[in-house]
Amino acid sequence: MIVETFSTGDEIRSGTVIDTNAANIAQTMEEEGIEVVRHSCVGDNIKSIESVLREIGNRADVGIVTGGLGPTKDDVTSESAANAAGVKIVANPDAMKSVEDFFTSRNRDISESNRKQGMLPEGSECIYNPVGTAPGFQMKIGKCVFFFIPGVPFEMEKMLKDSVLPKIKDLKGISNKIHMVRTLVTFGLPEASVNERVSGLDAKFSDLKLGLRAKFPEIHVKLYAKGENKNKIDEQIESAISWIKEKLGDRILSTNNRSMEEVVGELLKNRNETIALAESCTGGLVSHWLTNVAGSSHYFLYSGVVYSNKAKINVLGVSSETINAYGAVHEETVKEMASRAREISGATYGLSTSGIAGPDGGTYEKPVGTVCIGLATKNDVKGYRFNFTYGGRRDMNKRIFAMTALEMLRMELLEIPDKERDLRRR
Amino acid sequence: MIVETFSTGDEIRSGTVIDTNAANIAQTMEEEGIEVVRHSCVGDNIKSIESVLREIGNRADVGIVTGGLGPTKDDVTSESAANAAGVKIVANPDAMKSVEDFFTSRNRDISESNRKQGMLPEGSECIYNPVGTAPGFQMKIGKCVFFFIPGVPFEMEKMLKDSVLPKIKDLKGISNKIHMVRTLVTFGLPEASVNERVSGLDAKFSDLKLGLRAKFPEIHVKLYAKGENKNKIDEQIESAISWIKEKLGDRILSTNNRSMEEVVGELLKNRNETIALAESCTGGLVSHWLTNVAGSSHYFLYSGVVYSNKAKINVLGVSSETINAYGAVHEETVKEMASRAREISGATYGLSTSGIAGPDGGTYEKPVGTVCIGLATKNDVKGYRFNFTYGGRRDMNKRIFAMTALEMLRMELLEIPDKERDLRRR
Numbered sequence: 001m002i003v004e005t006f007s008t009g010d011e012i013r014s015g016t017v018i019d020t021n022a023a024n025i026a027q028t029m030e031e032e033g034i035e036v037v038r039h040s041c042v043g044d045n046i047k048s049i050e051s052v053l054r055e056i057g058n059r060a061d062v063g064i065v066t067g068g069l070g071p072t073k074d075d076v077t078s079e080s081a082a083n084a085a086g087v088k089i090v091a092n093p094d095a096m097k098s099v100e101d102f103f104t105s106r107n108r109d110i111s112e113s114n115r116k117q118g119m120l121p122e123g124s125e126c127i128y129n130p131v132g133t134a135p136g137f138q139m140k141i142g143k144c145v146f147f148f149i150p151g152v153p154f155e156m157e158k159m160l161k162d163s164v165l166p167k168i169k170d171l172k173g174i175s176n177k178i179h180m181v182r183t184l185v186t187f188g189l190p191e192a193s194v195n196e197r198v199s200g201l202d203a204k205f206s207d208l209k210l211g212l213r214a215k216f217p218e219i220h221v222k223l224y225a226k227g228e229n230k231n232k233i234d235e236q237i238e239s240a241i242s243w244i245k246e247k248l249g250d251r252i253l254s255t256n257n258r259s260m261e262e263v264v265g266e267l268l269k270n271r272n273e274t275i276a277l278a279e280s281c282t283g284g285l286v287s288h289w290l291t292n293v294a295g296s297s298h299y300f301l302y303s304g305v306v307y308s309n310k311a312k313i314n315v316l317g318v319s320s321e322t323i324n325a326y327g328a329v330h331e332e333t334v335k336e337m338a339s340r341a342r343e344i345s346g347a348t349y350g351l352s353t354s355g356i357a358g359p360d361g362g363t364y365e366k367p368v369g370t371v372c373i374g375l376a377t378k379n380d381v382k383g384y385r386f387n388f389t390y391g392g393r394r395d396m397n398k399r400i401f402a403m404t405a406l407e408m409l410r411m412e413l414l415e416i417p418d419k420e421r422d423l424r425r426r
Numbered sequence: 427m428i429v430e431t432f433s434t435g436d437e438i439r440s441g442t443v444i445d446t447n448a449a450n451i452a453q454t455m456e457e458e459g460i461e462v463v464r465h466s467c468v469g470d471n472i473k474s475i476e477s478v479l480r481e482i483g484n485r486a487d488v489g490i491v492t493g494g495l496g497p498t499k500d501d502v503t504s505e506s507a508a509n510a511a512g513v514k515i516v517a518n519p520d521a522m523k524s525v526e527d528f529f530t531s532r533n534r535d536i537s538e539s540n541r542k543q544g545m546l547p548e549g550s551e552c553i554y555n556p557v558g559t560a561p562g563f564q565m566k567i568g569k570c571v572f573f574f575i576p577g578v579p580f581e582m583e584k585m586l587k588d589s590v591l592p593k594i595k596d597l598k599g600i601s602n603k604i605h606m607v608r609t610l611v612t613f614g615l616p617e618a619s620v621n622e623r624v625s626g627l628d629a630k631f632s633d634l635k636l637g638l639r640a641k642f643p644e645i646h647v648k649l650y651a652k653g654e655n656k657n658k659i660d661e662q663i664e665s666a667i668s669w670i671k672e673k674l675g676d677r678i679l680s681t682n683n684r685s686m687e688e689v690v691g692e693l694l695k696n697r698n699e700t701i702a703l704a705e706s707c708t709g710g711l712v713s714h715w716l717t718n719v720a721g722s723s724h725y726f727l728y729s730g731v732v733y734s735n736k737a738k739i740n741v742l743g744v745s746s747e748t749i750n751a752y753g754a755v756h757e758e759t760v761k762e763m764a765s766r767a768r769e770i771s772g773a774t775y776g777l778s779t780s781g782i783a784g785p786d787g788g789t790y791e792k793p794v795g796t797v798c799i800g801l802a803t804k805n806d807v808k809g810y811r812f813n814f815t816y817g818g819r820r821d822m823n824k825r826i827f828a829m830t831a832l833e834m835l836r837m838e839l840l841e842i843p844d845k846e847r848d849l850r851r852r
Contacts, residue, residue: 013452013463014456015449015451015453016648019445023438023442023445025441026441030440037474038439039438040464040466041466111619154822213442213443222442279713283714283717284710284717285710287710288709288714290709291824292820292821297734301733301734302731305730308726311728315770359720398714398718
């Protein structure tokens with residue numbers, strides 16, 4: 001089965017928006033053992049879209065098209081599809097219902113421009129959109145069955161998984177083949193090092209395919225398996241995971257695609273412990289991540305985002321002597337920050353960050369990319385210092401600082417001995 | 427001039443890596459007034475790459491191809507290009523020098539697999555790579571001039587700007603055409619409403635093209651202009667902006683592509699004022715955004731992420747009576763949170779959030795999507811309540827809650843009268 005994606009829209013064509021949909025669709029298909037062979041993209045132009053639809057219609061069995069289903073005059077995908085198939089645009093009762101339901105359930109009035117979204121190419125079949133105004137549709141052009149869905153990522157994802165994927169599996173026919181993907185999340189080693197360490201896997205486990213994916217600052221190791229016997233696949237995957245564990249050790253955060261904040265949250269929950277933070281350079285990012293996990297209120301008590309020295313002293317209660325003696329970015333200061341966060345909130349652990357995210361503010365001794373991390377426990381308080389070199393990129397520095405802080409906490413929760421906690425050693 | 431991009435590689439095809447290169451190239455070209463009309467992508471397959479090169483060779487004037495120039499056997503772009511042009515792969519002295527220079531300058535030995543990178547299609551012209559092992563090359567296939575550069579983003583960017591862009595400008599010849607894009611950022615109206623309000627623009631300003639872009643929860647209005655007289659274009663854009671301002675009023679955050687956090691930051695800076703936060707449901711996201719802006723330490727003093735009631739009471743100093751009487755999600759509670767954040771930090775303003783981000787925790791009276799926002803100023807403290815319906819999606823609720831809080835602050839800083847601050851009114 002030849003599957004292609006086609007992203008439409010000037011924002012994607014012009015690069016204003018990065019096309020995450022194409023990657024997302026390909027990954028979703030791959031997890032079902034379906035390979036997407038080609039991606040195309042053009043702007044909001046009827047002739048261009050029509051022409052690419054015709055090309056794909058000649059080449060592929062399935063086309064997944066995103067974007068251009070909105071209410072504005074820029075949105076010309078339906079019209080282009082009708083042209084490519086040589087049919088008219090007509091009112092589609094199911095599509096109209098999808099639009100109306102959306103507005104009714106939100107107690108909002110439907111606008112004239114939204115009514116346009118109830119018009120689809122003649123003979124096409126509506127794909128209901130439960131989370132947005134734009135209904136999708138399915139129709140054949142040439143030899144290819146096309147699925148048209150919105151470009152808004154969360155609407156796209158929902159409709160892809162709930163409606164499009166089951167239909168594609170039907171088209172593909174019943175297969176006894178089982179497809180599995182397992183994702184191991186790692187942190188602390190560069191992609192090339194992960195690759196070197198696990199490179200023998202393909203040879204050792206012939207039924208598995210290995211894939212690496214950099215999701216800064218994590219590196220994901222993916223295992224793809226295909227076969228008819230579920231037990232055999234499960235066994236292979238478990239053996240491969242054991243093998244990878246030997247190679248990567250505690251650089252593996254999870255073997256089931258769980259993120260750092262989920263892993264740390266689960267460890268805290270299982271231990272019935274709580275966390276409080278004092279964030280300077282990470283500016284709230286550690287708390288934002290931790291609170292992205294549903295149920296985090298069970299273990300996340302407090303974060304003081306103490307950006308100014310004044311806040312560190314007055315709000316958090318760090319002593320001005322410490323800051324004057326050592327400066328804001330120093331092990332001694334973060335140790336006191338972590339202890340104070342722990343004390344004032346009554347949490348089991350206090351975790352703190354202070355560093356230089358850039359682009360300015362670096363010095364010879366403390367260049368941009370320097371971060372100090374403090375970790376206070378019931379019996380102890382530790383201070384760490386790291387330097388990361390991402391060329392003064394503030395957003396990347398904030399991310400790697402926040403991940404490193406959580407990694408220090410994770411190693412504490414796993415009771416990894418102190419001397420094995422230095423990330424630079426690995 | 428018709429320009430296309432073509433990304434090669436299994437990691438892009440399979441969605442393991444998101445294709446940022448295509449967007450990056452299109453943006454770089456757009457800044458020079460060159461429109462990229464189409465993007466394609468296939469995996470590391472000689473036949474597929476060859477076939478797409480032939481297609482583009484028939485369609486475009488310029489093709490920019492990324493990826494597949496590395497030292498491994500997966501890297502087949504040079505071979506595919508040679509096939510498409512019907513020539514052989516031969517040793518290229520300039521390419522060999524590019525590879526050798528890279529290793530010599532780093533005191534490293536050149537490996538056999540890297541020597542492969544010194545082989546290029548016959549008749550092609552080498553593009554020197556100062557930052558990586560893979561030299562690029564330029565050659566004609568069909569009627570199209572192709573530039574082949576590495577897929578590693580920072581190598582790609584460097585070679586695009588230093589070598590490829592000047593060559594494309596030469597090909598294009600001297601043009602007096604000036605291209606401009608202006609982005610107006612709006613918040614608080616759905617895309618369809620923005621569209622309806624500005625839909626007369628194209629007719630009124632014939633030299634401008636209008637584009638809308640949803641960047642949740644913002645809607646961006648883009649004006650594209652093309653012409654030979656810079657003053658005339660500037661005039662048209664300024665008139666159009668005045669016209670849009672009449673239609674959208676204070677729903678416009680900026681007319682120069684500045685984000686909410688940049689706009690609020692600049693207002694605070696200009697007024698020489700400061701901000702402190704007390705965040706419950708937004709979990710640190712408001713502070714994360716505000717501190718993403720370089721220089722935010724001038725006006726951002728403190729955020730207390732007080733997720734638990736205990737932290738609200740013990741750390742922030744909200745009275746337990748208030749929380750017992752009204753609950754955590756209530757105007758009275760957020761008013762006290764905002765006042766306390768302001769007082770303990772000494773900031774000009776205190777801003778607070780408390781709500782139900784979901785997916786659980788909603789009640790009939792306070793469903794998921796409910797948020798209360800408090801704003802304390804020198805003379806006053808205000809409480810607002812909103813309900814947003816994004817189907818229990820925690821991440822989206824956090825974003826819209828955080829944006830709404832910043833919007834309340836922005837309206838305060840702009841001294842917009844109280845009665846005009848209700849977003850639901852618009």
